[in-house]
Amino acid sequence: MENYKATQRDTLFVTQELLGMEAHYQALGFEDATDDLIRAIYGEAAKFAENVLAPLNQVGDDEGCTFNDGVVTTPTGFKEAYKQYVDGGWPSMAHPVEFGGQGLPYSLATTMAEWFSGANHSWAMYPGLSQGCMETLKANGTPEQQEVYLTKLIEGSWTGTMCLTEPHCGSDLGMLKCKAEPTDNGAYKLTGTKIFISAGEHDMSDNIIHLVLARLPDAPQGTKGISLFLVPKFNVDGSGNILDRNTVKCGSIEHKMGIKGSATCVMNFDEAKGFLVGEPNRGLACMFTFMNIARIGTGMEGLSATEASYQGALAYAKDRLQFRSLTGKKNPDGPADPIIVHPDVRRMLLTQKSLAEGKRAMAVYCMKMVDTTLYSDDIEAKKTAEAKLALLTPIVKAFLTETAQEATSYGMQIYGGHGYIKEWGMEQLARDTRICTMYEGTTGIQAIDLLARKVIGSNGELLKVFATEIKTYCAGLRGQSQFNAWANAIDSHVDEWIQISTDIAVSAQSNPDELGAAAVDYLMYAGYITVGYFWLQMAVTAQQKLDEGSSEDDFYRAKIMTAKFYFDRMLTRTRSLVSAIHSGSENLMQMEEALFSVGK
Numbered sequence: 001m002e003n004y005k006a007t008q009r010d011t012l013f014v015t016q017e018l019l020g021m022e023a024h025y026q027a028l029g030f031e032d033a034t035d036d037l038i039r040a041i042y043g044e045a046a047k048f049a050e051n052v053l054a055p056l057n058q059v060g061d062d063e064g065c066t067f068n069d070g071v072v073t074t075p076t077g078f079k080e081a082y083k084q085y086v087d088g089g090w091p092s093m094a095h096p097v098e099f100g101g102q103g104l105p106y107s108l109a110t111t112m113a114e115w116f117s118g119a120n121h122s123w124a125m126y127p128g129l130s131q132g133c134m135e136t137l138k139a140n141g142t143p144e145q146q147e148v149y150l151t152k153l154i155e156g157s158w159t160g161t162m163c164l165t166e167p168h169c170g171s172d173l174g175m176l177k178c179k180a181e182p183t184d185n186g187a188y189k190l191t192g193t194k195i196f197i198s199a200g201e202h203d204m205s206d207n208i209i210h211l212v213l214a215r216l217p218d219a220p221q222g223t224k225g226i227s228l229f230l231v232p233k234f235n236v237d238g239s240g241n242i243l244d245r246n247t248v249k250c251g252s253i254e255h256k257m258g259i260k261g262s263a264t265c266v267m268n269f270d271e272a273k274g275f276l277v278g279e280p281n282r283g284l285a286c287m288f289t290f291m292n293i294a295r296i297g298t299g300m301e302g303l304s305a306t307e308a309s310y311q312g313a314l315a316y317a318k319d320r321l322q323f324r325s326l327t328g329k330k331n332p333d334g335p336a337d338p339i340i341v342h343p344d345v346r347r348m349l350l351t352q353k354s355l356a357e358g359k360r361a362m363a364v365y366c367m368k369m370v371d372t373t374l375y376s377d378d379i380e381a382k383k384t385a386e387a388k389l390a391l392l393t394p395i396v397k398a399f400l401t402e403t404a405q406e407a408t409s410y411g412m413q414i415y416g417g418h419g420y421i422k423e424w425g426m427e428q429l430a431r432d433t434r435i436c437t438m439y440e441g442t443t444g445i446q447a448i449d450l451l452a453r454k455v456i457g458s459n460g461e462l463l464k465v466f467a468t469e470i471k472t473y474c475a476g477l478r479g480q481s482q483f484n485a486w487a488n489a490i491d492s493h494v495d496e497w498i499q500i501s502t503d504i505a506v507s508a509q510s511n512p513d514e515l516g517a518a519a520v521d522y523l524m525y526a527g528y529i530t531v532g533y534f535w536l537q538m539a540v541t542a543q544q545k546l547d548e549g550s551s552e553d554d555f556y557r558a559k560i561m562t563a564k565f566y567f568d569r570m571l572t573r574t575r576s577l578v579s580a581i582h583s584g585s586e587n588l589m590q591m592e593e594a595l596f597s598v599g600k
Contacts, residue, residue, distance in 0.1 A: 003315065004308055011111060011360065011364075013541075014360055014538075018534075019364060019368055021038070021108075021368065024368060024371065025108070025371075028105065029375065030108075046112075048088065049116055049119040052084055053081060053119035053124070054120060056075070056077045056120055056123060056261075057120040057122075058425060059076055059077060060075040060078065060122040061258075061260050061261065061422075062075075063261070064260035065202070065261065067252060070249045070250050070251070071203075071250075074203055074204055075122075078261060079204050082123075082126060082127070082204040086155070086157065090109075091130065091155065091156035092155065093109035094106045094131075095138070099146060100154050100155055105371050105375070106367060106370050107367035107371050110300075110367055111364060113297065118307050120261075121304065122259045122261030122262040123261060123262075125198050125259065125262040126199045126204055127156070127159070130159045130160040132294045132297070133153060133159075133161065134150060136277070137230075139286070140277050140286040141230075141277055144238070147240075148240045149209055149230060152207065156205070157205060158208065158209055159199060161197055161198065161208060161209070161210050163210050163267060164194070164287070165196050165197075166178060176192075176214070178190065178269065179191055179215050180216055180227060181216075186275075187273050188273075189271040189274075191269055191271055191272075192214065192269050194266070197265045197267045198262060199262065200250055200265030201233075201250035207233050207242060209233075210230070210231040210248065211229070212230075213283050214226070214274075219280075226283040227278075227283040228277040228278055228284075229275060231246065231248055231269065231272050231274035233246060233248060234246060246272050246273055247272045248272040250263075250266065250267060251266040251267070253265050253266075257434055258430075259432050259435060292389075295394070296396055296397065298401060299398075299399075301404075302401035302433060302436050303359045303360055303363055303404070305433035305436070306407040309407050310349065310356050313349060313352060313410065313411045313414040316418075316424075317349060319338065320338060321336040321339075322337075323336055324336060347569075349414070352411065354562050354570055355404075355406075357535075357559075358531035358538075359531060361531075362530055362531055363400065365534065366396055369386075369392075372384075387465040388465060390454055391450070391463060391465070392530070394449045394450040394454065394523065395450060395527050395530060398446035398447060399523065400527075402437055402524065402527075405430075405437065408430040409430060411429060412426045443520055444520055447519035447523040448519050451518065455501050460501060463498065467494050467497065470490060470533050471491055473487075473536075474490055474491040474494075477540065483539055486567050489532070490532050493529045493574060494529065497526065504518050514585050516585070521577045525574050528570060528574050531566070532570075535562075535563045535566045541559075543556070
């Protein structure tokens with residue numbers, strides 16, 4: 001969307017006023033991460049998003065990537081934009097100085113990812129995949145692997161991928177067949193095919209480092225027999241100098257509904273040279289470093305699309321003249337009133353706005369938790385942050401992307417017929433963001449992870465940690481604030497959340513299908529409560545600023561009014577979700593397979 005604007009003011013509200021990130025950085029030892037530095041970085045990131053990436057968004061959609069005998073060429077301008085990204089030092093921000101990084105906090109470096117994706121989702125996929133690759137090598141790579149490969153990834157001259165899925169196994173990684181055979185020199189020969197590999201082949205970097213899941217000879221069956229390997233596109237020497245081409249090649253690229261400027265590749269490994277990362281048969285555990293970061297990043301893509309769609313819809317709603325207001329003319333000098341005067345248009349705009357701003361607060365909060373897990377010396381603080389992240393990561397991934405489908409649909413709807421036409425960019429947002437509910441684990445997989453593994457699997461302990469935080473905050477407002485009713489609503493929802501979790505766990509003991517039947521509704525229910533918690537905090541913070549005599553009355557008043565919309569119209573969606581959860585699995589499972597037939 002060419003007129004995209006980075007949300008600098010709202011992001012500063014969330015980071016500085018709501019979550020106190022400057023004090024958070026100082027407490028973690030990042031003394032240089034001051035308010036002035038944060039604002040300076042945001043300013044440069046906004047320029048890059050708005051002036052470099054946004055103008056290439058429709059170009060990427062129109063041209064797509066081209067494939068010729070294993071060579072992938074990205075759309076016009078993508079390669080040059082990536083060079084500017086590298087020259088600006090963006091890849092290295094959150095990485096250790098000893099590997100060529102700038103040593104800044106994770107959350108500071110990744111907050112702007114929303115803007116890059118909002119300006120150009122397809123382009124942002126390329127550097128986005130590299131970040132998880134870097135984190136995996138930092139956590140699991142040998143010193144030699146870090147020296148040779150990690151430094152180049154951090155520099156940005158090389159990019160990275162994650163190669164998990166195979167044609168026959170999809171998300172069931174226990175079925176993967178890609179094999180790795182040891183050689184005499186300590187390396188391995190990898191053979192197999194991986195599909196749906198984002199940025200698996202392209203022309204934007206000098207080398208591409210694939211992190212590949214494969215099986216060693218005689219490895220156990222299932223997920224316990226999976227190892228992780230580093231496979232470069234080009235072999236290199238011990239100093240990182242590029243040698244010959246490795247025997248890994250792109251077999252084709254997919255023709256997709258959206259993100260057409262992002263190459264989605266079939267990758268063929270033909271005894272390709274690779275190196276073990278981490279311990280044998282522990283590859284999935286190593287890859288979870290990558291996967292959890294990727295899941296949060298995918299949630300951010302849903303946020304980006306929600307915001308971008310809102311921006312486009314808002315501009316159009318203020319400009320487009322159609323009909324007269326039901327309460328009398330608002331634009332007497334024109335032939336009709338702007339459509340923003342109509343209640344249903346406002347319903348859609350406020351749904352987009354309340355979701356975008358609420359999801360932004362939730363996402364940045366999770367990044368703050370990531371900071372604590374990475375940098376804090378306080379063992380208890382780290383354990384608490386890890387517990388909250390474990391619970392919230394599947395919610396961030398699934399809720400932020402599922403609600404993006406609604407938000408981008410409303411963006412098209414507000415434009416009417418024009419929303420269905422390419423030139424406005426609204427239908428591209430809907431197409432581009434559709435994939436976000438599917439990759440890095442579908443919504444159903446995230447929901448099972450949340451309910452079965454995180455909540456029931458921990459006997460409710462992970463939920464208890466986050467619930468305690470919410471209930472403590474609500475208790476602090478009781479009887480002392482105009483937002484007391486909202487605080488009580490969130491508090492009672494948390495009690496209900498805990499009770500529903502217990503009910504499902506009990507019913508699943510006699511019928512495991514109860515877990516699968518409830519899971520997605522349960523996750524969405526949790527998402528609305530969690531975003532409601534952040535809207536409560538934002539409303540309180542905004543009122544405090546107004547009470548202090550802020551010069552930005554309109555900004556803070558809008559926060560409180562949007563919070564009212566959320567509590568009146570969005571949080572109430574939990575009622576239908578609770579009803580669906582309580583309906584159980586019988587209405588899903590009682591029909592025999594033979595009855596799922598097409599009428600003649």
